[in-house]
Amino acid sequence: MIVEDLPQIFKEARPIIKNLEQAGFKAYFVGGSVRDLLLKRPIHDVDIATNAYPAEVKRIFPVTIDTGIQHGTVTVKYGEEFYEVTTFRTESTYQDFRRPDHVEFVQNLSEDLKRRDFTINALAMAGSGEIIDHFGGITDLNNKVVRAVGEARERFHEDALRMMRAVRFVSQLGFTLERDTKKAITENRELLHHIAVERIREEFLKLGLGPDSKDGFSVLIDSELIEDLPLLAGKSSLLKNYLTLNFFPTTEPIFWALIIVLIKLTNDEVRAFMRTWKNSNEVAHQVQQIVECFDIVSERELTNRELFDFGVTTLASTIDLADILGEPVNGVVLIDRYNHLPLKDAHELAVDGRFLMANLGIPAGPRIGRLLQLTLDAILAGQIKNNQKSIAKYVKKITSVV
Numbered sequence: 001m002i003v004e005d006l007p008q009i010f011k012e013a014r015p016i017i018k019n020l021e022q023a024g025f026k027a028y029f030v031g032g033s034v035r036d037l038l039l040k041r042p043i044h045d046v047d048i049a050t051n052a053y054p055a056e057v058k059r060i061f062p063v064t065i066d067t068g069i070q071h072g073t074v075t076v077k078y079g080e081e082f083y084e085v086t087t088f089r090t091e092s093t094y095q096d097f098r099r100p101d102h103v104e105f106v107q108n109l110s111e112d113l114k115r116r117d118f119t120i121n122a123l124a125m126a127g128s129g130e131i132i133d134h135f136g137g138i139t140d141l142n143n144k145v146v147r148a149v150g151e152a153r154e155r156f157h158e159d160a161l162r163m164m165r166a167v168r169f170v171s172q173l174g175f176t177l178e179r180d181t182k183k184a185i186t187e188n189r190e191l192l193h194h195i196a197v198e199r200i201r202e203e204f205l206k207l208g209l210g211p212d213s214k215d216g217f218s219v220l221i222d223s224e225l226i227e228d229l230p231l232l233a234g235k236s237s238l239l240k241n242y243l244t245l246n247f248f249p250t251t252e253p254i255f256w257a258l259i260i261v262l263i264k265l266t267n268d269e270v271r272a273f274m275r276t277w278k279n280s281n282e283v284a285h286q287v288q289q290i291v292e293c294f295d296i297v298s299e300r301e302l303t304n305r306e307l308f309d310f311g312v313t314t315l316a317s318t319i320d321l322a323d324i325l326g327e328p329v330n331g332v333v334l335i336d337r338y339n340h341l342p343l344k345d346a347h348e349l350a351v352d353g354r355f356l357m358a359n360l361g362i363p364a365g366p367r368i369g370r371l372l373q374l375t376l377d378a379i380l381a382g383q384i385k386n387n388q389k390s391i392a393k394y395v396k397k398i399t400s401v402v
């Protein structure tokens with residue numbers, strides 16, 4: 001099979017293949033870019049594989065970066081773009097179910113393709129556009145099947161993350177998981193414990209935000225791989241509710257908040273959950289806010305002060321989450337109420353601590369902060385206006401009790 005009209009991104013990279021060939025080496029496009037080309041999906045980067053050793057690649061191209069020399073990868077700058085050029089390799093020295101620290105270089109492409117994870121990812125393309133398919137990858141693309149190259153068990157022992165990748169592709173590409181590949185996941189799922197949580201998280205997120213995340217989740221539960229995800233063991237009956245949803249998350253914080261609500265964590269448990277999954281403090285905080293806000297809106301109306309404290313980003317995410325979970329929350333009304341708050345940020349307060357000290361004779365100290373908070377409450381509750389005169393009057397009144 002020959003692809004006649006290559007997208008621009010391949011055309012721009014073709015001189016790299018030509019240069020390697022002119023120096024007497026073989027070189028091909030490999031991996032995800034060839035898969036995505038045949039699926040007519042957007043292509044974000046093209047990877048090149050060659051029988052040239054890294055030192056030889058570096059001799060051919062004037063600007064290179066040593067990105068992963070021990071794995072055989074050199075980044076080549078060509079034009080304004082950067083390309084990963086990796087020497088054909090096998091990964092025969094796995095000891096701990098993770099990608100190895102060093103690899104064995106090999107001379108031919110098929111040895112290299114043989115150790116790749118799935119048939120759809122084991123395709124290569126020559127500079128001419130000719131597709132090289134040793135493992136039935138094109139048929140599997142046409143049938144929308146994720147199938148391990150050769151023995152699935154071996155592929156998963158080489159790199160256990162591939163089990164997550166399999167399920168991620170189900171969600172991302174709308175494919176089904178081939179039976180033996182799925183069986184091998186069930187039989188080898190504990191191997192996932194050898195994998196860094198950050199890598200698992202990345203795949204889990206791609207799964208959760210993929211267009212067919214419901215199918216991805218279904219396979220995750222069916223294959224029992226879910227039992228080996230951090231803090232999700234024993235939760236599959238709760239997570240089955242994911243399969244009954246009509247909408248699915250579109251952002252990272254909403255995805256996490258959804259999982260947390262489905263597995264019924266208490267607010268106190270959210271932080272530890274997010275930390276175990278090695279999320280950044282920023283994402284963890286956003287998720288915590290959404291879960292807290294969701295808890296409130298499921299029970300009662302938010303107060304103006306709560307609208308103010310949560311802010312519009314958390315509100316919008318909470319409304320999305322409520323929508324996904326079928327919780328009756330009137331998002332339009334909530335956002336409208338937010339938009340009509342007398343102020344949206346504490347900086348918009350017409351007075352500050354200095355004003356209270358200078359004009360009302362209140363001594364410096366923590367009391368100033370408390371008075372400002374009460375003032376903010378009163379303004380948000382509509383009891384007083386946000387101007388110096390009404391604030392001064394109000395503060396004078398409450399200084400007798402605060």
Ligand SMILES: Nc1ccn([C@@H]2O[C@H](COP(=O)(O)OP(=O)(O)OP(=O)(O)O)[C@@H](O)[C@H]2O)c(=O)n1
Nearest residue numbers: 030031032033115116117118121122159161162
């Ligand atoms: N655990 C892994 C990771 C990657 N690969 C191989 O390396 C290629 C590139 O890997 P990567 O960019 O991580 O994944 P892609 O399949 O390209 O998917 P994405 O579109 O998310 O980049 C894959 O296609 C596959 O051939 C593999 O065999 N085993």
Ligand SMILES: [Mg+2]
Nearest residue numbers: 031032033045
């Ligand atoms: Mg890729």
